Structure formats: structure tokens, C-alpha cells
Amino acid sequence: MTPELAKELVAFWQEQKAVLDPAAAQRRVEQVVCIARDEDGALCGVGTALLKIIPRLRQPTYYYRQFFAKALRGQHQELPFFLRCKQVLQQYNAGLKRPESLGILLEIENAKIAAAYKRAVEPGFDAVFIGYSPRGLQLRVSYFEDAVLQPPARVAAPAVATGKARAVRRKTNQSLPGTATAPALITTEKAP
Numbered sequence: 001m002t003p004e005l006a007k008e009l010v011a012f013w014q015e016q017k018a019v020l021d022p023a024a025a026q027r028r029v030e031q032v033v034c035i036a037r038d039e040d041g042a043l044c045g046v047g048t049a050l051l052k053i054i055p056r057l058r059q060p061t062y063y064y065r066q067f068f069a070k071a072l073r074g075q076h077q078e079l080p081f082f083l084r085c086k087q088v089l090q091q092y093n094a095g096l097k098r099p100e101s102l103g104i105l106l107e108i109e110n111a112k113i114a115a116a117y118k119r120a121v122e123p124g125f126d127a128v129f130i131g132y133s134p135r136g137l138q139l140r141v142s143y144f145e146d147a148v149l150q151p152p153a154r155v156a157a158p159a160v161a162t163g164k165a166r167a168v169r170r171k172t173n174q175s176l177p178g179t180a181t182a183p184a185l186i187t188t189e190k191a192p
Contacts, residue, residue: 001032009035012043018067034085036068036077044069045077047085051100054139056131058152061105061141062089078113079125086126090144102150103143107133114138 006029013019019028028048036045049062066082086104093099106127108114117138120129127140 001029005035008043009046012046012069013067016067016069033064033088034081036081038071044071045081047081049085049089049104052105053153053155054105055155056139057102057105057141058155059150060101060153061103062093062101064089064104064106083126086142086144093144099144099148101144102147103141106138106140106142107135108138108140 006026009029009032010019010022010025013025013028014022019025031048031050032046033049034047035043038044045066045068047064047066049064051060052063053060064082064085066078066085068077068081089101089104093101104127108117114137117125117127117129117140121127125140125142127142130139130141133139
């Protein structure tokens with residue numbers, strides 16, 4: 001990552017209205033896995049990853065995000081770009097003294113993509129459905145080849161509620177089991 005590329009990424013996210021806060025954009029720069037450029041050399045896509053542990057898995061995965069400029073959308077580059085980023089992350093992880101991740105965690109924000117992927121395991125996509133995020137979005141994991149489970153990560157227990165708060169929690173849990181009391185994501189601030 002050069003200072004010039006970092007500036008270009010921050011400008012790209014701000015121009016595309018993807019990450020408007022300059023400080024957040026600068027933090028995201030540290031998570032960049034791959035970039036895409038168009039035929040003129042202009043930045044048009046970025047894949048980022050951050051090591052996370054979600055309570056559902058209790059295993060470390062790279063929380064992956066992918067963003068394309070409007071001109072690249074609809075060009076069927078989403079899957080090839082994702083697969084290239086997965087390859088880069090798998091090679092990085094395999095090169096560590098001790099692997100730090102089982103694979104890639106995806107929270108499917110794009111409604112069209114979510115609607116297209118209805119199977120638990122989609123052929124060619126290589127990502128297994130594991131449930132829904134606290135935001136109600138599909139969660140999928142694309143495991144690395146030969147991934148080995150690590151000891152389960154400790155997850156903080158939810159705070160004990162009393163009286164009225166307990167009744168509210170019970171009511172909330174009835175509509176979306178497990179999301180009101182479980183922490184959303186545990187983040188390890190380490191980017192590959």
C-alpha cells in the first residue's frame with residue numbers, strides 16, 4: 001500500500017459516496033485485499049477484509065466487503081473479483097505461522113444478490129448459508145481449503161436484565177431469536 005494508492009482509495013470511496021467519513025475511509029484502506037481498475041487505469045472496485053469472530057461460529061473469519069463503481073456494476077464481475085480476493089486471502093492465511101482464519105464471512109447487503117442466492121450452498125459461489133445477521137441480512141461463509149477448526153472463541157454473555165427490561169427482551173426475542181441478547185460481532189482489529 002503506497003501513500004498514493006491510499007489517497008486514491010479514500011477519494012474513490014468519497015466520490016462514490018461509499019465511505020464518506022475520511023477517518024473511516026483511512027481505516028478501511030488498511031483492510032484492502034484487492035483493487036480493480038478499468039481499461040483506462042481508473043480505480044473501479046475494492047475488496048476489503050477484517051478478521052472477526054461472530055458468536056454464531058465462535059471461529060475467526062475474514063469479514064469481507066466488496067464495492068464497485070457504478071460503471072462496473074452489472075458487468076458480472078462480482079463473482080470473479082470475490083474469488084480472486086478469496087484466493088489472495090487464502091494464500092496469505094496459509095503463509096502465516098499459524099492460520100488466523102477459517103475463511104471469508106459475507107453479509108449479503110445487495111438485495112439482488114440475496115434474491116439470486118436461495119440455496120444453502122450455491123454452485124460456483126462456494127459460500128455456505130449460516131443464518132441471518134442482526135441486520136436481517138444473509139450470512140454466508142466461504143471456507144478456505146483444508147480449514148481446521150480452532151478452539152472456540154469465548155463470547156461475552158449478555159447482561160442479565162431485570163423486571164421490565166427482561167419482559168422487553170423476551171418480547172424482542174420472539175420476533176428474531178437470538179439477536180436481541182447476543183453481541184453482533186466481535187472484532188479483532190487486524191487486517192491482512
